[in-house]
Amino acid sequence: MRTADRATLATGLHDGDHWPYPSLVLVGLDHDGSPLLLISRLAEHTRNLTADPRVGLLFDGTMGLDEPLTGARVSVLGRAVVSDLPRHRQRYLARHPSAEFYAGFADFAVWRVVVERAHLVAGFGRIHWIPAGELLLGPPETGSLAEDEAGILAHINADHAAVLELTATALLGRAATGPEAAGWRLTGIDPDGCDLRRGGELARLGFPQPVASADAARRGFVALAGRAREAVAKDDATEQ
Secondary structure, eight states: OTTOSEEEEEEEOTTTTOOEEEEEEEEEEOTTSOEEEEEETTSHHHHHHHHOOEEEEEEEOOTTOSSGGGSOEEEEEEEEEEEOOHHHHHHHHHHOGGGHHHHTSTTEEEEEEEEEEEEEEOSTTOEEEEEHHHHSOOHHHHTTHHHHHHHHHHHHHHHOHHHHHHHHHHHHOOOOOSTTSSOOEEEEEETTEEEEEETTEEEEEEOSSOOOSHHHHHHHHHHHHHHHHHHHHHHHHHHO
């Protein structure tokens, strides 16, 4: 879910018959893993969930597989509620900067999906229902990181851009080529890892261990940078 920037949203048509209505939406995730949407009240799916807040979100992790049905996908069920928390809007827009163009329109609002359960299909025969308490992170795990996130992003993007480039190249194989070679930016940091973006390209780096504070996040980022330097040194030694 954290690697996805989009999902299929299922709502029930508000025409009295409640036919299932699927639509494509861009998504962000709160620090605990709750999905965040930025949608217009003029959209059909928003009219649907205003009448009935129950929603389903399908996160598809099968892209690029020769046999898609062997890949993982998860259907998240919950109720959508409007969120006025500034950090929810900030977190969503950091992940989807192009949404800044319309985010200020009066008909757009951030919605948070209050998860009740999820259905995971991780391949043939690997199927599980997951209650919200096992899917989402709780306060001890999220800690104070949400309040510190904006400052962490500003610091790393301003002072450690070269480390971001090194990490994306060495750990994710995102080679720096072409006119867009530079420009990786940190767009989010959560207890599980951090999100990067370069133009329309997204990347995700997981921390060696969960983090719950700015200091722990710093140590996690330093650990990733260390792994990246080790990978580069190993490659250099192999070439020699």
